[in-house]
Amino acid sequence: MFSTLSDRVDLSGLELSPQPAEREAQVRVLKDVFSVLERHHLERRTPDWAFLAEDSETPAVAAAVDALVQSLPDDTDFGSFDAARSRRDVTGVARLRR
Amino acid sequence: MNATPATAIRRLPVAGGAPARSVECVVQEAGLRELRNWHRFIHDPFIAPDAARLDRTWQWTRYLMGSYVLNDAYGRLTEAFQIVVASRTGRSVPVGQAMLVTGYPHPGRANELSTFVWFLTSTPAAALKALGVDDRFVVMPLLLDTAVQASRWAGLHGRVALHADHRGSKQQQDDLVARYLRCGLTRRIELKNVVLSLFRRMDDRYFVYDEASAHACTLRWDLLR
Numbered sequence: 656m657f658s659t660l661s662d663r664v665d666l667s668g669l670e671l672s673p674q675p676a677e678r679e680a681q682v683r684v685l686k687d688v689f690s691v692l693e694r695h696h697l698e699r700r701t702p703d704w705a706f707l708a709e710d711s712e713t714p715a716v717a718a719a720v721d722a723l724v725q726s727l728p729d730d731t732d733f734g735s736f737d738a739a740r741s742r743r744d745v746t747g748v749a750r751l752r753r
Numbered sequence: 754m755n756a757t758p759a760t761a762i763r764r765l766p767v768a769g770g771a772p773a774r775s776v777e778c779v780v781q782e783a784g785l786r787e788l789r790n791w792h793r794f795i796h797d798p799f800i801a802p803d804a805a806r807l808d809r810t811w812q813w814t815r816y817l818m819g820s821y822v823l824n825d826a827y828g829r830l831t832e833a834f835q836i837v838v839a840s841r842t843g844r845s846v847p848v849g850q851a852m853l854v855t856g857y858p859h860p861g862r863a864n865e866l867s868t869f870v871w872f873l874t875s876t877p878a879a880a881l882k883a884l885g886v887d888d889r890f891v892v893m894p895l896l897l898d899t900a901v902q903a904s905r906w907a908g909l910h911g912r913v914a915l916h917a918d919h920r921g922s923k924q925q926q927d928d929l930v931a932r933y934l935r936c937g938l939t940r941r942i943e944l945k946n947v948v949l950s951l952f953r954r955m956d957d958r959y960f961v962y963d964e965a966s967a968h969a970c971t972l973r974w975d976l977l978r
Binding site: 688692706707708710711712716717719721723724728730732734736737738739740742743745746747748749750751 | 789
């Protein structure tokens, strides 16, 4: 159904702040991420199956995700069943994509 | 082989129900918000305090974002799905959820890709009751059915793989293995010690659906689509 498994990652969504201090902090974070990725590729590491949980629970990732979660709209439950039903596409799945 | 329509189920069997009773369900994608709600309304109050649950320490929101970062770079598709039913008041209530990553090599067939089931879990009965759902449901086989369909949607012919959690007691691990086998998954014991990389060998805890067993698995549930 899909010609590729995943769309490319669109890095154009990473906007740098016009504020110099904030911009410097953003670049520092991205530099850290790229350093980690490069080290991984250079070492050709094949991680154990626990890697996803372990990496996702490192303090930096946990704090960033928790901050993102805090910014989500508040909900009092899982929403209306009829609304979920109405979002089904041809595969029968209620998709989040617009 | 693949005569089964690649569509998600629309009905869910009631566990132990009188002859094949089922209720309407929706298989829905879950993003950060849906997984946050899972934590808020189900995981934190009902799963985290239960020492018997292997998933009591899982952090779904972090795993989703972590997988986006770690797997997108390799062109692998991360998706989370929830199967939801209606409460007495018409609200959605997830009965289980899974996080899938499509694009890993199929165990034992390195040149072919499959959908890997990273995490799957079901809602405790006490949580269902608290959220206004009185029935209990057959969940794990239908989450695996969703994984097979996700594999088909990506053109991978239903190939699915998972690695059984090595945590928990021996009894918990044995129960998990027995449940996977009951779902028609094949344990690839022969892969034990096969070299996976310079630093790592495979173990005997890989379970798979190949094309034929995926077909058999999903055929069984066609009446629910």
